[in-house]
Amino acid sequence: MKRLIEAAEFAAAFLVMALAAVLPRWLIRPFGRAVGRVFLIVSGRRRRIALWNTRLVYGEERPGLVRECFANYGISMIEVARIWLGREDIFSGIEIDGLENYLGAKAAGYPVVFITAHLGNWELLGNALSRAAGGFSVVVRPLDNPFLNRLIDSVRVRNGNRTIPKDGALRAALRVMKGGGTITVLIDQSVNPSEGVVTEFIGRRAYTAKMPAVLALKTGAAVIPMYICRAPKGHRIVLEAPMPVIRTGNTDADIELNTMSHARKIAEFVSAHPDEWLWIHRRWKRFPENEPPG
Numbered sequence: 494m495k496r497l498i499e500a501a502e503f504a505a506a507f508l509v510m511a512l513a514a515v516l517p518r519w520l521i522r523p524f525g526r527a528v529g530r531v532f533l534i535v536s537g538r539r540r541r542i543a544l545w546n547t548r549l550v551y552g553e554e555r556p557g558l559v560r561e562c563f564a565n566y567g568i569s570m571i572e573v574a575r576i577w578l579g580r581e582d583i584f585s586g587i588e589i590d591g592l593e594n595y596l597g598a599k600a601a602g603y604p605v606v607f608i609t610a611h612l613g614n615w616e617l618l619g620n621a622l623s624r625a626a627g628g629f630s631v632v633v634r635p636l637d638n639p640f641l642n643r644l645i646d647s648v649r650v651r652n653g654n655r656t657i658p659k660d661g662a663l664r665a666a667l668r669v670m671k672g673g674g675t676i677t678v679l680i681d682q683s684v685n686p687s688e689g690v691v692t693e694f695i696g697r698r699a700y701t702a703k704m705p706a707v708l709a710l711k712t713g714a715a716v717i718p719m720y721i722c723r724a725p726k727g728h729r730i731v732l733e734a735p736m737p738v739i740r741t742g743n744t745d746a747d748i749e750l751n752t753m754s755h756a757r758k759i760a761e762f763v764s765a766h767p768d769e770w771l772w773i774h775r776r777w778k779r780f781p782e783n784e785p786p787g
Contacts, residue, residue: 506644509528510577512524514580525568525570526564529560530567536563540773543559544556545785546775547559549697565613569616573616573645573648577644586724589625590729590730590732592625595717595732603713604670605676605716606670606675606676607676607719608677608678608705608716608718609680609759610680610720610759611681611771612722613721613766616645619677620651621728623652628654629654630657631657632666632676634658634659657669657676666678670711670714678705680755680759681770683776683777683778684702685700686700686779688702688703689701690749692756694759694760695760695763697777698777699780701753701755705751705752709738710738710740710748717734717736718733718759720766733758736754736758739751
């Protein structure tokens with residue numbers, strides 16, 4: 494039964510992708526918003542999680558914000574389909590601000606850790622940046638559906654990137670960094686306590702991945718925050734200047750302090766573009782005050 498459900502999910506995704514192939518570019522966002530509305534209706538559990546998350550942050554449920562979250566997700570699905578189908582038009586209208594911050598770090602001989610979030614179309618971010626500045630490695634959590642995972646993985650490596658599965662990623666990431674490579678880690682979702690540090694994220698306690706801090710402290714890497722957001726005629730990618738790496742001489746304290754700093758920076762991005770963030774994951778789980786009643 495599980496395999497049948499997975500196959501049905503893949504078939505539905507493939508149908509959407511087939512429609513995306515024939516859409517004129519100006520219809521991508523309207524069609525994507527419609528796909529997002531369908532997902533909003535059929536995904537009761539994810540909708541409830543998103544509404545609860547908005548209550549945690551804002552003190553009340555924000556149904557309008559949740560609708561925009563699902564709309565952004567739907568549009569992103571169509572854009573990902575365009576990448577998968579090799580439609581080059583999806584890369585037009587992308588502006589990259591701060592690319593010199595990355596190129597400067599690489600020219601100076603530093604390995605680089607990008608930290609980012611599930612904001613805007615993060616899959617498009619990886620593909621567009623690799624086209625502009627060369628491929629890099631991305632730490633990913635494989636999707637539960639193996640059919641969909643193979644599809645999305647093919648999108649992630651389409652323009653020269655490589656993927657590192659999340660389980661056991663630190664060892665592989667260290668090898669890449671010690672070779673002078675670049676790693677991207679999305680740090681806006683909850684992690685197991687062994688993989689994270691307790692930080693504040695938009696006013697609530699949450700576990701945040703400590704991997705970027707560990708990599709920076711062990712390899713001397715530059716930590717560059719980045720994100721993508723929608724613009725009227727395309728997308729805007731922002732690469733900020735490398736963050737200071739805090740070194741007190743106490744390794745545990747340094748990991749904690751740097752991870753807290755990373756969480757604050759990513760929270761700034763989310764707070765500036767809340768309608769484009771993926772509210773459907775339980776970011777603040779494992780803390781009793783953040784759990785829904787009952």
